Amino acid sequence: MSSEKSSKTGDVLDLHLLGRIIRLAKPYKKYGFLAIFTTIFMAVVSPLQPILIQRTLDVHVANGDADGLIRMITILLGLLLLQTIVMFFNTWITNYLGQQVINDLRVRVYRHLMSMKVRYYDKTPIGTLVTRSVSDIETVANIFSQGVITITGDMLQIVVITILMFVTDWKLSLICLSVLPLLIYASNQFRKGVKKAFQDVRTQIARLNAFVQEHITGMRVVQIFNRENREFEKFREINRLHRDANIRSIFHYAIFFPIVEIITATAIGLLIWYGSRGALSGTTSPGIIVAFILYLNMFFRPIRMIADRFNTMQMGMVASERIFKVLDDVDQVEVSGKHRAGVRGEVVFNTVRFGYNEDEEIIKGISFDVPEGKTLALVGATGSGKSTLVNLLTRFYDYNEGEILIDGVELSEWDLSNLRSQVAFVLQDVFLFSGSIRDNITLMNPDITEEKMIEASKRIGAHTFIQKLDGGYDYEVMERGSSLSVGQRQLISFVRALAYNPRILILDEATSSVDSETEQLIQVAIAELMKGRTSIVIAHRLSTIRNADEILVLKKGNVLERGNHDDLVKAEGAYHELLQQQQIAELT
Numbered sequence: 001m002s003s004e005k006s007s008k009t010g011d012v013l014d015l016h017l018l019g020r021i022i023r024l025a026k027p028y029k030k031y032g033f034l035a036i037f038t039t040i041f042m043a044v045v046s047p048l049q050p051i052l053i054q055r056t057l058d059v060h061v062a063n064g065d066a067d068g069l070i071r072m073i074t075i076l077l078g079l080l081l082l083q084t085i086v087m088f089f090n091t092w093i094t095n096y097l098g099q100q101v102i103n104d105l106r107v108r109v110y111r112h113l114m115s116m117k118v119r120y121y122d123k124t125p126i127g128t129l130v131t132r133s134v135s136d137i138e139t140v141a142n143i144f145s146q147g148v149i150t151i152t153g154d155m156l157q158i159v160v161i162t163i164l165m166f167v168t169d170w171k172l173s174l175i176c177l178s179v180l181p182l183l184i185y186a187s188n189q190f191r192k193g194v195k196k197a198f199q200d201v202r203t204q205i206a207r208l209n210a211f212v213q214e215h216i217t218g219m220r221v222v223q224i225f226n227r228e229n230r231e232f233e234k235f236r237e238i239n240r241l242h243r244d245a246n247i248r249s250i251f252h253y254a255i256f257f258p259i260v261e262i263i264t265a266t267a268i269g270l271l272i273w274y275g276s277r278g279a280l281s282g283t284t285s286p287g288i289i290v291a292f293i294l295y296l297n298m299f300f301r302p303i304r305m306i307a308d309r310f311n312t313m314q315m316g317m318v319a320s321e322r323i324f325k326v327l328d329d330v331d332q333v334e335v336s337g338k339h340r341a342g343v344r345g346e347v348v349f350n351t352v353r354f355g356y357n358e359d360e361e362i363i364k365g366i367s368f369d370v371p372e373g374k375t376l377a378l379v380g381a382t383g384s385g386k387s388t389l390v391n392l393l394t395r396f397y398d399y400n401e402g403e404i405l406i407d408g409v410e411l412s413e414w415d416l417s418n419l420r421s422q423v424a425f426v427l428q429d430v431f432l433f434s435g436s437i438r439d440n441i442t443l444m445n446p447d448i449t450e451e452k453m454i455e456a457s458k459r460i461g462a463h464t465f466i467q468k469l470d471g472g473y474d475y476e477v478m479e480r481g482s483s484l485s486v487g488q489r490q491l492i493s494f495v496r497a498l499a500y501n502p503r504i505l506i507l508d509e510a511t512s513s514v515d516s517e518t519e520q521l522i523q524v525a526i527a528e529l530m531k532g533r534t535s536i537v538i539a540h541r542l543s544t545i546r547n548a549d550e551i552l553v554l555k556k557g558n559v560l561e562r563g564n565h566d567d568l569v570k571a572e573g574a575y576h577e578l579l580q581q582q583q584i585a586e587l588t
Contacts, residue, residue, distance in 0.1 A: 014317065021143055021320050024101045031097045035144075038090035039153035045083060046298060047161050050291035052076055054168075058287035094149055098141030105323065106137050112327055118396040120329065122356070131206065132326050136319035143320070147313035154302035154309070161299045169288055175274045176296055179267045183260065183303060190256040195311045197249035202315075204242040211238050257304065264300045268293060339413045343406060343422040343503040345372040345534030347393065352402035354392060362388050364557040365402070370550075375535040377545035379578065380554035386538045390506045393536070394423060406504075424502035426529075428540075430489040432481030437466060438473040440481075441496045448499050456498040460525040462491040487522065494525045505535045542579050551575065 025032050052072060060068035110133060121129075165173040215222060215231055222231050271292050278284025347370040355361040363385050370376045378386040392399050395416060404411040406419070432440045441456070442448040453473070457463040465488060469475040481489045497505065507526065523544060539545040546565045553561035553568070553575045560574050568575035 014321075017317055017321055017324070018148070020324060021140065021317070022148070024105060024140075025097055025144065027104070028097055028100050031093050031100070032149075035090060035093045035097060035149050036152075038086050038093065039149050040156065041086055042083065042090060043153045043157035044160055045079065045086075046157060047164050047295070049076065049079065050294040050298070051164065052079070053294065054285075054287035054291035056287070057290060058285045062285075062287075095141075095145045098144035101144060102137045102141045105140060106133060109133050109137065109323060109326060116329070117398075118391070119356070129326070131209075132323055136322050139316050139319040140323070141316075142312045143316035146309050147316060151306060151309050151313065154306055157302055158299060161295050165292065165295050165299075168291065169284065172271065172274060172278070172284065172288070172292060176267050176271050176292060178270065179263050183263045183300070186256065186259050186263070187303060187306070190252055190308075191310055194249060194252040194256075194308070195314060197245065197252055198311060198315055200245040201242070201249055204238070204245045208238050208242050211235060260300065260304045264296065267296050267300070271296065338415065339409050340415045340418045341407070343419065345503045346370070346405075346407050347376075347504065347534060347536070348403075348405040348408075349389070350403045350405070352389075352392065352399050352404060354388065354397065354399040354401075356397070361400075362557050363392070363399070366554075366557070366559055367402075368550075368552060368559070368562070370534055370536065372534055373532055374549040375530060375537060375547070377537045377539050377548035377551040378554060379539050379542060379545070379551060379575065380560070383556070384554035385557045386554055387508060390425070390508060390536055390538065393504075394420065394425060394506070421500070422502050423504045423506065424497035424500055425506045425508070426490075426493050426497050427508050430481065430486075430493040432477050432484070432489055432492065434477065434479050436471075436474045436476055437469070437492060440477055440492060441473075441499055443496070445500070453495070453499055457495045459528050460491060460494045460498055461521060461528075462488075462495050462525070465491070490522055491525060494522070494529050498529050503533060505530060505533045507535065507537045542575075542582055553578075 052075060056069060056072040056076075059065070060072055113129060113133070162173075162177075165176070211234070215235070222228060271289065275284050275289040275292065279286060279289065349366055349368050351365045351367050352363055353361060353365055354363040366385070366389065368376065378389060380386055388397075391397050392404060393411075395411060398412075406414060411419075438453065441453050454463060457466060466472055466475070477483060481492075484492070526544075537545055537548060545551060548565065550562060550564060551568055552559050553573075555574070561568055561571065563571070569579065
């Protein structure tokens with residue numbers, strides 16, 4: 001989102017956006033009505049206190065009516081108790097409403113993100129999406145707890161107080177409220193200044209979070225290149241800017257609140273001056289003067305808070321706009337294919353064309369077929385299109401032209417969930433979640449029992465090393481599996497794939513990051529995993545694909561050569577040249 005658009009949202013009350021936000025509370029409308037009712041109740045009932053106190057002084061105290069005085073004190077205490085109870089419920093209900101809304105909204109955003117195409121994540125920073133899903137959504141709650149309902153209640157209370165003041169004594173009201181233009185001007189300047197300061201604080205928080213997250217993740221690089229001092233100075237500078245932004249926001253509060261106090265004191269001073277003259281002349285009673293002092297305190301208190309609450313609401317609306325921008329992005333995977341049959345494993349690519357960008361084609365009319373239960377290997381230099389082909393097969397991306405068939409059915413006709421449940425993808429860079437090895441194998445799938453998990457581990461050859469870990473299958477894996485070796489992580493990914501019992505297996509350079517000894521163990525696991533399954537293997541080490549039924553040699557999105565290992569070696573073409581280069585590299 002551009003800063004221009006954000007600024008516009010903050011300067012103008014976007015009623016359409018506000019309507020979308022309020023509609024988020026529709027499932028909890030009874031709490032919304034209760035919040036509105038209690039807010040109106042407090043706005044109307046609170047100004048009754050000065051009236052009761054005026055009557056107590058002018059009628060009962062002035063006439064020495066002790067019984068009436070006790071009766072009025074009892075009524076005042078009852079009113080105060082009632083206000084306290086209603087205020088408690090109002091605070092609880094508005095905050096409860098806000099928390100329910102952001103709970104639902106966060107679930108909605110996360111579900112939406114899970115349905116987006118991989119292309120969306122290619123162009124959107126992950127840190128931005130984390131901010132939208134966490135802190136921005138949290139800000140939306142303030143619209144309900146400190147925003148629309150509260151501001152409406154404050155303004156209603158101001159109107160009620162103003163009416164009561166003018167009904168009681170219109171001349172005294174004009175004298176007291178003569179300072180109002182100055183207060184409005186000060187509030188408006190405060191609103192503008194603190195809004196800019198808040199935006200600056202949010203910007204600096206984002207910079208600070210991004211820097212800390214990136215550098216903690218890349219701490220090994222920082223240390224190995226002896227960059228600690230330099231990166232620390234960068235951190236100090238970013239932290240200084242964050243501190244300064246907060247100090248600027250504090251500065252506005254430090255000026256505004258004393259100004260409001262001075263204006264309030266000036267209004268009370270004018271009240272005392274004019275009211276005392278009226279009391280001496282007999283046109284104003286002491287009860288009216290006391291009532292007006294209370295009116296003024298009740299009048300200026302919400303005005304003092306409204307400017308701050310408007311900024312809070314604006315920040316919530318800016319955050320909401322960012323969230324709705326994510327939700328309104330419709331770059332989602334179509335999952336509504338009707339074909340739900342079991343997958344046998346026959347894969348056909350027919351003149352498939354694809355490009356990540358419209359003006360740059362990566363796959364240029366490639367055709368091949370993989371019969372059920374056979375193995376296809378893809379080799380070629382970086383950028384030749386190997387990973388792109390398997391990304392198309394799993395529908396991480398949708399191709400531009402041609403067709404991809406699985407068991408003779410066009411890819412888009414398959415129910416995506418059903419299809420992916422029968423395809424396993426083992427990556428070079430294995431991703432393990434924080435949690436137990438058991439959870440990383442089963443991914444919380446209730447269909448994978450303890451027996452199935454252990455059987456898969458034994459077949460892959462991972463059961464022995466898992467049993468040696470502290471806790472066995474309950475061993476807690478650190479973030480991204482950092483507490484395990486590369487080979488151990490790879491074996492766990494094979495166990496996970498086997499436990500899901502796929503019909504189509506995709507191996508994306510699964511042995512390129514391990515040593516030769518570990519590779520031999522993994523090759524045994526791969527052989528076990530590939531039994532009876534259609535397999536597509538992206539190979540970095542050509543020695544691992546000697547037994548593939550067919551090998552495609554790719555170059556810049558085209559098929560350069562095809563055939564089995566022996567045929568391609570005899571042809572002495574590109575594959576033979578790649579094999580020789582790799583053998584020389586291994587010897588040196």
